[in-house]
Amino acid sequence: MSALTTPGFAFAVTATSGNARAGVLTTPHGAVPTPTFMPVGTQGSVKTLTPDDVAATGARIVLGNTYHLWLRPGPEVVAAAGGLHAFTRWGGAMLTDSGGYQAFSLAERRTQSDDGFVFRSHLDGSRRALSPEVAMQVQSQLGADIAMQLDVCPPGDAPIAEIEEACRVTSRWATRCVAAKDPRQALFGIVQGGTHPRIRRAHAEELGALPFDGLALGGFSVGEPIAQMHEVLDEVASALDPRRPRYLMGVGTPRDLVIAIGAGVDMFDCVLPTRNARNGQALTQTGRIVIKQARYKEDFSVLDPTCGCPTCTGGYSRAYLRHLYMAGEILVLRLFTVHNLHLYGRLVAEAREAIMGGSFEAFARAWLRS
Amino acid sequence: MSALTTPGFAFAVTATSGNARAGVLTTPHGAVPTPTFMPVGTQGSVKTLTPDDVAATGARIVLGNTYHLWLRPGPEVVAAAGGLHAFTRWGGAMLTDSGGYQAFSLAERRTQSDDGFVFRSHLDGSRRALSPEVAMQVQSQLGADIAMQLDVCPPGDAPIAEIEEACRVTSRWATRCVAAKDPRQALFGIVQGGTHPRIRRAHAEELGALPFDGLALGGFSVGEPIAQMHEVLDEVASALDPRRPRYLMGVGTPRDLVIAIGAGVDMFDCVLPTRNARNGQALTQTGRIVIKQARYKEDFSVLDPTCGCPTCTGGYSRAYLRHLYMAGEILVLRLFTVHNLHLYGRLVAEAREAIMGGSFEAFARAWLRS
Numbered sequence: 001m002s003a004l005t006t007p008g009f010a011f012a013v014t015a016t017s018g019n020a021r022a023g024v025l026t027t028p029h030g031a032v033p034t035p036t037f038m039p040v041g042t043q044g045s046v047k048t049l050t051p052d053d054v055a056a057t058g059a060r061i062v063l064g065n066t067y068h069l070w071l072r073p074g075p076e077v078v079a080a081a082g083g084l085h086a087f088t089r090w091g092g093a094m095l096t097d098s099g100g101y102q103a104f105s106l107a108e109r110r111t112q113s114d115d116g117f118v119f120r121s122h123l124d125g126s127r128r129a130l131s132p133e134v135a136m137q138v139q140s141q142l143g144a145d146i147a148m149q150l151d152v153c154p155p156g157d158a159p160i161a162e163i164e165e166a167c168r169v170t171s172r173w174a175t176r177c178v179a180a181k182d183p184r185q186a187l188f189g190i191v192q193g194g195t196h197p198r199i200r201r202a203h204a205e206e207l208g209a210l211p212f213d214g215l216a217l218g219g220f221s222v223g224e225p226i227a228q229m230h231e232v233l234d235e236v237a238s239a240l241d242p243r244r245p246r247y248l249m250g251v252g253t254p255r256d257l258v259i260a261i262g263a264g265v266d267m268f269d270c271v272l273p274t275r276n277a278r279n280g281q282a283l284t285q286t287g288r289i290v291i292k293q294a295r296y297k298e299d300f301s302v303l304d305p306t307c308g309c310p311t312c313t314g315g316y317s318r319a320y321l322r323h324l325y326m327a328g329e330i331l332v333l334r335l336f337t338v339h340n341l342h343l344y345g346r347l348v349a350e351a352r353e354a355i356m357g358g359s360f361e362a363f364a365r366a367w368l369r370s
Numbered sequence: 371m372s373a374l375t376t377p378g379f380a381f382a383v384t385a386t387s388g389n390a391r392a393g394v395l396t397t398p399h400g401a402v403p404t405p406t407f408m409p410v411g412t413q414g415s416v417k418t419l420t421p422d423d424v425a426a427t428g429a430r431i432v433l434g435n436t437y438h439l440w441l442r443p444g445p446e447v448v449a450a451a452g453g454l455h456a457f458t459r460w461g462g463a464m465l466t467d468s469g470g471y472q473a474f475s476l477a478e479r480r481t482q483s484d485d486g487f488v489f490r491s492h493l494d495g496s497r498r499a500l501s502p503e504v505a506m507q508v509q510s511q512l513g514a515d516i517a518m519q520l521d522v523c524p525p526g527d528a529p530i531a532e533i534e535e536a537c538r539v540t541s542r543w544a545t546r547c548v549a550a551k552d553p554r555q556a557l558f559g560i561v562q563g564g565t566h567p568r569i570r571r572a573h574a575e576e577l578g579a580l581p582f583d584g585l586a587l588g589g590f591s592v593g594e595p596i597a598q599m600h601e602v603l604d605e606v607a608s609a610l611d612p613r614r615p616r617y618l619m620g621v622g623t624p625r626d627l628v629i630a631i632g633a634g635v636d637m638f639d640c641v642l643p644t645r646n647a648r649n650g651q652a653l654t655q656t657g658r659i660v661i662k663q664a665r666y667k668e669d670f671s672v673l674d675p676t677c678g679c680p681t682c683t684g685g686y687s688r689a690y691l692r693h694l695y696m697a698g699e700i701l702v703l704r705l706f707t708v709h710n711l712h713l714y715g716r717l718v719a720e721a722r723e724a725i726m727g728g729s730f731e732a733f734a735r736a737w738l739r740s
Contacts, residue, residue, distance in 0.1 A: 043697045050684070050701065073667070073693040080668055080689075087690050297443070298450055314420070319450075320457050323443040327413045330700050331420065 002026075003243035004213040006186045009145075011214070011245050017360035019238050019264040022352045025214075025245050027093040027145040027186070029085065030060060034245060034266040035351055037257070037344040038063045038095060040274060043072070044088045046341075047274055048334040051090040056310065057338060058345025061093035061145075063269045066138055067102030070128070071121050075141035083143025095146040095188075095269075097249075098135040098177075101153055101218075103128075114169065116150060132176035140182035148216065149177040151190040156224030163194040166219075167203045178210050186213035188247060194219055195228050197235040208241045215240045216247040217265070221256070230259045237263040254283065254347055258367045261351050262360065273344050277336035280325045283343050285370050289318065291332075296322045309342035311335040372396075373613035374583040376556045379515075381584070381615050387730035389608050389634040392722045395584075395615050397463040397515040397556070399455065400430060404615065404636040405721055407627065407714040408433045408465060410644060413442070414458045416711075417644055418704040421460040426680065427708060428715025431463035431515075433639045436508055437472030440498070441491050445511035453513025465516040465558075465639075467619075468505040468547075471523055471588075473498075484539065486520060502546035510552035518586065519547040521560040526594030533564040536589075537573045548580050556583035558617060564589055565598050567605040578611045585610045586617040587635070591626070600629045607633040624653065624717055628737045631721050632730065643714050647706035650695045653713050655740050659688065661702075666692040679712035681705040 002010035010026040025032040039046045039054055041062045046054045054062060064084055069075065081087035084094055100117065103110060107119035107128075116131035132150045139147040150173045152166040174189050181187045189207035193200030200217075207215060217236065220229050233248070237260065240246045247267035248260050257268055273283060282289040284304040289296070299318040303311060311321075316335055324332035347367070354363035372380035380396040395402040409416045409424055412435045416424050424432060434454055439445065451457035454464055470487065473480060477489035477498075486501035502520045509517040520543045522536040544559050551557045559577035563570030570587075577585060587606065590599050603618070607630065610616045617637035618630050627638055643653060652659040654674040659666070669688040673681060681691075686705055694702035717737070724733035 043693075043699055044690070045694055045697075045699045045701050048700055048704075050680075050705075068697075072697055073689070077668055077689060077693070081670055081687065087687070087693075089685055089690075298447055300451055310420075315459055317451065317457070319443070319447060320414070320459075323413075323447070323457075324415055327415075327438075327442055329413055329415045330418055330703065331415050333700065334418075334704070335420075 005211045009186045015356045017355040017358050020355045020360040022355040029093040032060045035261045035348045037348050038269040040271045043068045048337045057341035064096045066096045066099035075138045079141040094144040096139050096144040098148045098150040100150045132173040133180045136180040146186045153219045156222045166192050188214040188216050190216045190218040192219045195232045200236040201239045214245040218249050221251045233263040258364050273340035277340045278333050283340045291322045309339045311339040375581045379556045385726045387725040387728050390725045390730040392725040399463045402430045405631045405718045407718050408639040410641045413438045418707045427711035434466045436466045436469035445508045449511040464514040466509050466514040468518045468520040470520045502543040503550045506550040516556045523589045526592045536562045558584035560586045560588040562589045565602045570606040571609045584615040588619050591621045603633040628734050643710035647710045648703050653710045661692045679709045681709040
């Protein structure tokens, strides 16, 4: 029986290989095979792509940013449309974050109290108060399948006292979010604790006692050294309740994903593949192609001949992609986004296959070498 | 037997209705039913769209701008790729203009002599000389199916002496282009003459005596009153050799197309549907939707419920499209471009059907009324 308490949701681990897990997360908008990568649809659009384009990269779940959608077009508009699925025409599963992280990083004149954040919109300066209850209310109006609790996410180099305080506040907000949650939405808790395994494990236990449908690791990839993140992940991910999906927030590179999957993480999101695409960078298993470089001017090969994405199978040459990029033709942003997300889709699909076959370690070694 | 002299090309009029014609232009890259509208792929890309997207709008031929591609990436790059078809992955027919019009309107410090134009690139200030022979050479390297002669295109309000001189120079350049043409490419001549039917008819006769594969009307929609253009078109289009395709350059609105098809024109190109799309304007048979207007904020209907384009059948609401536009999400530019080009594709397809059925006049009346 699934440990998830929200009706319509379930999670089952179907195979393990070391600490790595293959599973299925069932949602009202379809089953999501895990490990899975969630493309980021910040403002109700995975930038440059239609929902069909996104699904073709292998993605079965996308992430929306509550902060952005709250400020524009406003949750009442999304709710009037029938929710984010109807508004954006994405038919797969969807998760929204709580808005806390962007309120922290993007907004102006932010203050934090026991009751949440008060800030000024970066768009029009309007004053907004984001409490645990408001985070639940706005996410309910957006209507994604999975909502995230409001949390406090300290920077990677924060002193230990600040990290411990962040855990205490996050736990209090966790209880309030559970109480205020939309019964139709799954809710994930967010474990903090910086790079301190002891604090992380204690916080994981605290949040694990609440009826969350999944547990996330927040506060990674916020400035700490990458090697340290990898080390801590190894100690912490497997300490999260194994009956629930584990979600590593805002991470990362293909290398980060391989390591985190090996540590037992099931879900990821990151702007890296989509943001790099818009900066003219194509990711491949063997490295990065910075398309503006003059070496590609008459390079008539595709980005990656082993890649099955529409950009590579469509025969678009590096020379043509470079021309589009240099000429400011926005088609190239789509072609790169599709390519990069396809790489992430392939990575998690191949990792899953390796886990099912009990050969994740060999798979990981091969990926990390290339 | 086709009046076209370039191997691989043919044109047949299959039905008429009044002066309106339905036909088929055969090219090495497929048959193009006429009347036809050519989306503009300025820099080797119909902005925001893949070739598949373009074909899905009904387009069977696109236009590329020689001026832009000459300056960037350069015809030698395109030639090394195997020509514009291979470079851009467009499998249908393709036409390039001569570069003269942009050299005239975009370039800096332009001078004109009997030998062509000398100008400075708007990109890097480099000095370029565009003679009839260079126009043929560059277009040969680009390798479209159809090339255009170099011509002189005076503004709509030019004095009659300037228009007559433009015709004289255009005729001399016509002879030089015919002599310098790539034997694998079709070549169209360009009839000038402003809004003077007498000059137009005389110039049409002169150019009609040369072995052009088609005849274009240049120098329309360059500042003259629209009503005057419509009037002159009626007198002039039918004076062009009926055995060859007639191409009205750079025109126009759906209304212009209906009127020009009625006057006997077979081919069109215009940036209007694609440029308006990027300015957030969706065209419909009953008018223009300026999506930034607040009235669309909670308008959950599609752009046009009678439209079969992927944007309308995909269920994207005006409210969502407005949100994308206001939020700077470039997906909306593609969704609008697809919609607008689909309207043009439908317009020419329906006009063709009406001509085949002998009912073009009723069709035109219905369109012009709506």
